[in-house]
Amino acid sequence: MSSILGFVSRNRSIINPPEAKPTDSTPLRFGILGAANIAPDALIKPVKSHPEAVVYAVAARSKDRAAAFAKTHRIEKVYGSYQELLDDPNVDCIYNPLPNGLHYEWTMKALAAGKHVLLEKPASNTAEEARAMFELAEQKNVVLLEAFHYRFHPAAARIKEIVESGEIGQVKAVKTSLKVSGFMKAGDIRYNYALGGGALMDMGCYTINAMRHFSGQEPTSVTSATHQLVTKALAGPGVADFERVDKSADVTFALSGGAVGTISCDLDMPARLGLIPKLPDLNATITGDKGEIKVVNYIMPTLYHSITVKSGGKERVEKVYKFPNLGEPWWTTYRYQLEAFVNKVKGRPVHHWVDKENTVKNMEAIESVYVKNGLGVRPKSDWVPPQ
Numbered sequence: 137m138s139s140i141l142g143f144v145s146r147n148r149s150i151i152n153p154p155e156a157k158p159t160d161s162t163p164l165r166f167g168i169l170g171a172a173n174i175a176p177d178a179l180i181k182p183v184k185s186h187p188e189a190v191v192y193a194v195a196a197r198s199k200d201r202a203a204a205f206a207k208t209h210r211i212e213k214v215y216g217s218y219q220e221l222l223d224d225p226n227v228d229c230i231y232n233p234l235p236n237g238l239h240y241e242w243t244m245k246a247l248a249a250g251k252h253v254l255l256e257k258p259a260s261n262t263a264e265e266a267r268a269m270f271e272l273a274e275q276k277n278v279v280l281l282e283a284f285h286y287r288f289h290p291a292a293a294r295i296k297e298i299v300e301s302g303e304i305g306q307v308k309a310v311k312t313s314l315k316v317s318g319f320m321k322a323g324d325i326r327y328n329y330a331l332g333g334g335a336l337m338d339m340g341c342y343t344i345n346a347m348r349h350f351s352g353q354e355p356t357s358v359t360s361a362t363h364q365l366v367t368k369a370l371a372g373p374g375v376a377d378f379e380r381v382d383k384s385a386d387v388t389f390a391l392s393g394g395a396v397g398t399i400s401c402d403l404d405m406p407a408r409l410g411l412i413p414k415l416p417d418l419n420a421t422i423t424g425d426k427g428e429i430k431v432v433n434y435i436m437p438t439l440y441h442s443i444t445v446k447s448g449g450k451e452r453v454e455k456v457y458k459f460p461n462l463g464e465p466w467w468t469t470y471r472y473q474l475e476a477f478v479n480k481v482k483g484r485p486v487h488h489w490v491d492k493e494n495t496v497k498n499m500e501a502i503e504s505v506y507v508k509n510g511l512g513v514r515p516k517s518d519w520v521p522p523q
């Protein structure tokens with residue numbers, strides 16, 4: 137009963153988060169590039185409960201679209217181009233939720249303008265672009281974070297803590313999945329090669345990240361890689377190169393500590409009987425020589441999750457929604473991520489971080505799969521930074 141009440145209360149607050157009381161500290165002013173679908177969940181709602189952050193501006197390719205978005209979300213400033221928003225000296229931080237193939241260009245421009253950037257995953261189309269963005273952030277002395285939000289939640293911290301405690305012994309295998317059904321429409325940016333589409337880029341970047349994060353081991357080689365392709369109908373009219381875009385992917389890696397890593401991602405699992413969408417698969421299993429951890433929903437754990445640990449002939453289930461000294465049960469992964477981002481910008485300690493090396497390694501792993509499966513690394517941006 138208490139877990140049902142907890143579920144209802146958490147999910148009510150996720151939809152309508154309590155508003156923060158203002159503090160003396162000057163809030164960071166965020167500007168959003170694009171009236172993106174993900175922006176309300178990933179930034180606008182989390183900001184409401186953060187006393188030191190506001191969403192101040194939004195830009196879209198059409199000013200009307202930006203204005204409609206601003207009205208819905210009560211955002212003060214509206215711009216009809218991304219560059220105008222970057223030119224606004226009142227904007228401290230940029231949230232970049234553009235299609236993957238535009239991450240590099242607009243993050244580089246934002247960093248060049250001296251803004252801190254919260255950048256959607258995957259960081260860019262190529263590892264080289266990811267490296268260049270972090271180098272510019274270092275030069276400009278600003279913060280850049282690839283938004284692997286799930287890692288900031290206490291459930292992810294607990295999974296890692298159990299692995300590192302040695303309770304399940306040496307990690308021998310890790311399997312991470314992210315598969316959905318019935319969410320994506322034809323013409324989605326995820327089905328577009330030029331925009332950095334592909335299951336491996338979208339869902340797969342999380343599965344690779346979680347495989348690396350939970351096991352504490354890095355890929356040394358891709359041992360097998362299979363995929364299903366996007367159809368012309370899914371890609372949408374006139375969209376080129378759809379035969380280079382994976383709708384799903386199943387990959388096995390050899391990992392640095394000797395474990396086998398398996399990832400599985402799907403942007404659109406076939407519906408049951410062709411009609412009923414399947415339940416998402418958001419699970420992870422970490423198997424050691426002394427035990428096993430099975431995680432249900434490592435990606436959006438605030439909604440619900442379970443961490444089942446088998447070791448020493450016993451089994452227990454853990455659920456963790458807050459840290460002892462940080463968070464609330466209804467804080468989403470995005471809210472925990474925002475906490476760290478604001479703290480980093482303000483020069484304070486953070487409870488978790490994803491650094492340059494980590495982001496570059498993730499992009500390298502994605503690239504290694506696209507090389508192995510023959511689809512080819514996503515196209516590098518044709519935008520060239522001014523000399």
Ligand SMILES: NC(=O)C1=CN([C@@H]2O[C@H](COP(=O)(O)OP(=O)(O)OC[C@H]3O[C@@H](n4cnc5c(N)ncnc54)[C@H](OP(=O)(O)O)[C@@H]3O)[C@@H](O)[C@H]2O)C=CC1
Binds near residue numbers: 178196197256257285
């Ligand atoms: N952290 C998370 O949980 C999630 C992260 N993501 C990531 O966020 C990013 C955006 O995803 P999502 O919000 O679903 O995307 P949308 O389909 O909503 O697109 C985002 C924005 O891209 C802009 N855009 C600019 N150029 C183009 C173009 N040529 N074609 C289409 N759109 C264009 C549009 O801006 P405009 O308004 O200016 O027209 C649009 O608002 C991706 O990188 C994705 O991987 C996505 C979902 C969840």
Ligand SMILES: O=C1OC[C@@H](O)[C@H](O)[C@H]1O
Binds near residue numbers: 316319338
């Ligand atoms: O980042 C993401 O997480 C949730 C998914 O539905 C979405 O496609 C992806 O971009």
